[in-house]
Amino acid sequence: MQIAHPVRDANAPAGTDGLGNLPEWDLSDLYPSPDGPEFAADMERLEALCTSFAADYAGRLDTLDAAGLLRAVERDEELSIIAGRLMSYAGLRYYQNTMDSDRAKFMADAQDRITTMTAQLVFWSLELNRIEDGKLEAMFAENAALARYRPIFERLRAMKPHQLSNELEQFLHDQSAVGAAAWNRLFDETIAGLEFTIDGEPRPLEATLDLLSEQDRSKRESAAREIARVFGENVRTFARVHNTLAKEKEIEDRWRKMPSPQTGRHLANHVEPEVVEALRNAVVAAYPKLSHRYYALKAKWLGLDRLQVWDRNAPLPMESDRKVAWDEAKATVLDAYAGFDPKMAEIAAPFFEKGWIDAGVKPGKAPGAFAHPTVSTVHPYVMLNYLGKPRDVMTLAHELGHGVHQVLAADQGEHLSSTPLTLAETASVFGEMLTFRALLEKAETKQERRVMLAGKVEDMINTVVRQIAFYDFECKLHDARREGELTPDDINALWMSVQAESLGPVFDFMEGYEVFWAYIPHFVHSPFYVYAYAFGDGLVNALYAVYEEGDADFQAKYFEMLKAGGSKHHKALLAPFGLDASDPAFWDKGLSMISGMIDELEAMED
Known part of the structure; x- marks a missing residue:
C-alpha cells in the first residue's frame, strides 16, 4: 500500500516571512x-x-x-x-x-x-x-x-x-x-538530496521552483537555468528510473494481455478508454483557443515579443507580491466554503484545529501538496508547502476539498470509500473554484479583476492543457520504450515534442529545458495519473456551470455525489446534474469556461 499523491522534497524554515504559526501534523490519531x-x-x-x-x-x-x-x-x-x-x-x-x-x-x-x-x-x-x-x-x-x-x-x-x-x-x-x-524510493530520495545554488545560497527543489513565479525576471531565469543544470547533471539517474519502470510495466502488461500501457490506469479509474480519448482530443483541439491565445496575451502584458520558459508562471507586472498570512488563507477558504454551504466549512474546520494539516516548508519534507485519506475509520491528512503566495491559498482550497470529499466518503466503508482518480479531483477543483469566485467578487478594480482572472486561467491551463501534454508525453515514452532502451536524449526529445504544441508559438525554449521531465513525480509513482487532473477540471467546470444556472437542489446533490465515494460509476454520479462525461460535447462545455475567461481578459484590452 502506498501513500496517495506522492510528491517531492523541499527545505527552509517554517513560519518565517510573517506567515504566522504554520500547523504541523499530529499523527497520534493513527x-x-x-x-x-x-x-x-x-x-x-x-x-x-x-x-x-x-x-x-x-x-x-x-x-x-x-x-x-x-x-x-x-x-x-x-x-x-x-x-x-x-x-x-x-x-x-x-x-x-x-x-x-x-x-x-x-x-x-x-x-x-x-x-x-x-x-x-x-x-x-x-x-x-x-x-x-x-x-x-x-x-x-x-x-x-x-x-x-x-x-x-x-x-x-x-x-x-x-x-x-x-x-x-x-x-x-x-x-x-x-x-x-524500490525505484520510487530511489527517485524520492534522489530528488530530496539535490541542491540548487542561487546567488551563492543552497536551496532545495521546492524553494527553487518557487522562484519561477518571482516578479524579478532575472531571478526566474537564474532559477530555470539552475534547475536545468542540476537535472542535466543527474539526468542519467532519472533516465534509468524511467527506463526500468516503463520496461517493468511493459513486461507485466504483456503477461496480462493489456491492449495498451494506459489500460491498467483506465481500469483502476473505472473509466472507458473512449471517454479519456474524447477528453484528450477535446483539449488538444482547444490548445489554440486556450494556452496559445492566453500566453500571447501574457507576452503583451509583460512587454515581451517572445516568452521564455521562465515566463510561463511569472506574475503580471501589476500583480502585488504581498504574502498571505496563514490565518488569512484559512479564513479565505473557510468563508468561501461556507458561502456555498455551511456544512462544507464545518467539515473542513477540524483540519485546522486538530493537527490534520502540515503546512510549513521544512528540511527534508516532501514538496508539493497532497491529501491522504488514510483509512475510513480515521481521517485524512493534508500536506502543503505554504509560502504565502496567492497560488498557495488555492492549493489549500484544493487539498482541503480532497479532505472534505474523503471525510464524506468514509461512511461507505474501506472498500467503497476509495474514489477513482477521475472523480477524486472533483471536490478539490470545486473547492478551488469556490474560493476563486468568492475572491473575484471582492475585486474592487479592473486591474485587480484582471490579475485574478489571469491567475485562474493559468491554474486551469496548468491543470488541463499541461496535464494532457504530460499524458501525451507518457504515452510516447511508454510506446518508445517497447522498442528498446531510451537514452536521456531520446526522452528529452519526447518531452520537447509536446511542449511547443501545448504552450504555443509565442514560446522559445532555453537550452536545458529538455530535462524538465525529470522532476514530475506522477510519471514515476502513478503512470498515466495526470489525465485525472484534466478530467476533474473539465468535470468541475461543467458542474459549476450547472450551479451557476441556479439548480435549487445543487448543494444536496453535490454532497450526495461526494458521499458516494467509489460506490457509483461516473455516469450515475453525474446523471442528477444532467451531465454525461461520455458525450464529447461534455468536455467542450468545461473548456468553454476557460475560453470565456480569456475572452473577458481580451475584452479588458480594449
Whole structure:
C-alpha cells in the first residue's frame, strides 16, 4: 500500500516571512509513536488475521453461500483497514522528512513485512473472479448487504481477462518491494538530496521552483537555468528510473494481455478508454483557443515579443507580491466554503484545529501538496508547502476539498470509500473554484479583476492543457520504450515534442529545458495519473456551470455525489446534474469556461 499523491522534497524554515504559526501534523490519531506497543500490536494482529483468512478461504471461495461470502468480504475489509493504517502512519512520517534514514527504514521495513504477510491473500481476487456470473448474481439477489459491494466485484471482474495464475500473481506480489516501490524510493530520495545554488545560497527543489513565479525576471531565469543544470547533471539517474519502470510495466502488461500501457490506469479509474480519448482530443483541439491565445496575451502584458520558459508562471507586472498570512488563507477558504454551504466549512474546520494539516516548508519534507485519506475509520491528512503566495491559498482550497470529499466518503466503508482518480479531483477543483469566485467578487478594480482572472486561467491551463501534454508525453515514452532502451536524449526529445504544441508559438525554449521531465513525480509513482487532473477540471467546470444556472437542489446533490465515494460509476454520479462525461460535447462545455475567461481578459484590452 502506498501513500496517495506522492510528491517531492523541499527545505527552509517554517513560519518565517510573517506567515504566522504554520500547523504541523499530529499523527497520534493513527499511532502514538513508531516504537510504541500499538503499532507493533497491529502488525502482529494483521499477520494473524492474514493467516487465518487464508486458512479459512483459500481454495474454497466457490463453496460459500451469500452469507459466507459477505462475511469474507467484511473480513477482507478489516484487513485493508489495519494494513492501510500501518502504512499511512509509516508513509506520512517518512514524507515529513524523507532525508531521515530512520524514518525511511521504518517505512521500508513496514512495507516489506506487510508485503510478506499479505502474500497469503493473493488467492482472494483470483478466486472471486472464478465464481460464475450467474451464481454471483443469485447471491446478490438473495443478500442485499452483499449486493452493496457489487461495485467492488465489478472492478475486480474487469481485471478478469488480465489476471495470471496464482503462482505468477504471488511472484509479482512478493517482488513488488524490490520492483517499482524500490525505484520510487530511489527517485524520492534522489530528488530530496539535490541542491540548487542561487546567488551563492543552497536551496532545495521546492524553494527553487518557487522562484519561477518571482516578479524579478532575472531571478526566474537564474532559477530555470539552475534547475536545468542540476537535472542535466543527474539526468542519467532519472533516465534509468524511467527506463526500468516503463520496461517493468511493459513486461507485466504483456503477461496480462493489456491492449495498451494506459489500460491498467483506465481500469483502476473505472473509466472507458473512449471517454479519456474524447477528453484528450477535446483539449488538444482547444490548445489554440486556450494556452496559445492566453500566453500571447501574457507576452503583451509583460512587454515581451517572445516568452521564455521562465515566463510561463511569472506574475503580471501589476500583480502585488504581498504574502498571505496563514490565518488569512484559512479564513479565505473557510468563508468561501461556507458561502456555498455551511456544512462544507464545518467539515473542513477540524483540519485546522486538530493537527490534520502540515503546512510549513521544512528540511527534508516532501514538496508539493497532497491529501491522504488514510483509512475510513480515521481521517485524512493534508500536506502543503505554504509560502504565502496567492497560488498557495488555492492549493489549500484544493487539498482541503480532497479532505472534505474523503471525510464524506468514509461512511461507505474501506472498500467503497476509495474514489477513482477521475472523480477524486472533483471536490478539490470545486473547492478551488469556490474560493476563486468568492475572491473575484471582492475585486474592487479592473486591474485587480484582471490579475485574478489571469491567475485562474493559468491554474486551469496548468491543470488541463499541461496535464494532457504530460499524458501525451507518457504515452510516447511508454510506446518508445517497447522498442528498446531510451537514452536521456531520446526522452528529452519526447518531452520537447509536446511542449511547443501545448504552450504555443509565442514560446522559445532555453537550452536545458529538455530535462524538465525529470522532476514530475506522477510519471514515476502513478503512470498515466495526470489525465485525472484534466478530467476533474473539465468535470468541475461543467458542474459549476450547472450551479451557476441556479439548480435549487445543487448543494444536496453535490454532497450526495461526494458521499458516494467509489460506490457509483461516473455516469450515475453525474446523471442528477444532467451531465454525461461520455458525450464529447461534455468536455467542450468545461473548456468553454476557460475560453470565456480569456475572452473577458481580451475584452479588458480594449
